């Protein structure tokens with residue numbers, strides 16, 4: 001009876017929201033892991049090779065919690081099942097929704113499976129599992145594109161997001177990867193709001209031999225950006241990465257500042273920023289979805305980096321942010337080490353989740 005009520009609740013929720021998109025909230029709470037991040041990169045952040053046979057298994061390890069929470073529960077439901085019926089799909093629906101895949105995407109996935117069931121394509125649990133994986137992969141592929149920084153010189157990468165999501169760490173990891181590929185990189189410390197932000201960025205810059213343009217704490221971020229754009233052109237760097245504040249006195253201030261930074265960059269380097277990368281902490285689940293909505297509308301986001309996938313069972317959020325907002329997930333963070341930022345690859349991601 002209890003189970004029946006629960007199922008009814010999810011069915012009701014889905015019916016209510018189907019076609020209406022996600023519930024609208026505007027909160028942009030900082031990441032729960034926010035706080036004063038270390039002034040220097042994490043002590044455990046040892047450099048490791050960026051590829052090799054262990055690479056896929058490291059991704060799998062990084063996604064272990066999501067795999068256990070999402071695919072582990074799906075397997076417990078479907079594997080060994082000789083017959084799939086509407087009740088199975090209803091239980092699957094509940095698993096998907098509680099795994100942060102998002103209501104809109106869950107509704108689509110279940111409808112697709114219902115159609116397959118109607119066509120007699122879902123003969124057993126294994127067939128259902130394979131169909132679900134293919135449907136998730138198709139949705140991830142629909143919005144996927146790799147960030148190509150070779151198209152412009154300098155390529156300006158503006159990095160935004162609320163405090164504590166991992167912006168500075170992501171920039172440090174990107175600087176290391178770009179310099180490793182022979183690119184000349186410059187960093188701009190436009191987070192002048194938080195005391196240690198520029199020092200933290202400098203610490204990351206030092207690790208890759210990359211300069212940082214910075215002003216004093218409390219300076220106008222747009223002035224930093226102006227100087228950084230001038231320097232990037234004068235020094236003929238390949239990529240300028242701009243770090244921004246994740247917290248200001250009000251949300252409105254934050255959005256206005258993002259717009260101003262955008263304008264200054266565009267005035268100095270026509271067509272720039274070439275990418276506005278929104279960093280989201282996967283562990284914040286639906287709050288990350290709210291942030292994506294808000295920043296997409298206010299700051300012209302063109303791509304997403306999803307961090308801290310290693311520490312959460314909420315990895316389904318990758319599907320939600322990409323599919324619900326039509327934004328490409330460019331990078332995923334699966335640990336604190338310098339090489340724990342990976343190009344997002346839908347095939348690799350779904351393989352890592354679904355492979356036994």
Ligand SMILES: Nc1nc2c(ncn2[C@@H]2O[C@H](COP(=O)(O)OP(=O)(O)OP(=O)(O)O)[C@@H](O)[C@H]2O)c(=O)[nH]1
Pocket residue numbers: 033034035037038042161162163164165166167168169170191194197245246247307308309310311332333334335336340
């Ligand atoms: N486990 C894990 N930790 C991460 C990842 N990315 C970042 N972190 C950690 O998240 C914490 C916050 O990272 P920061 O880079 O300082 O976050 P920020 O968004 O720049 O924060 P503010 O400067 O306050 O705006 C640090 O302890 C990082 O080591 C990741 O992919 N996995």
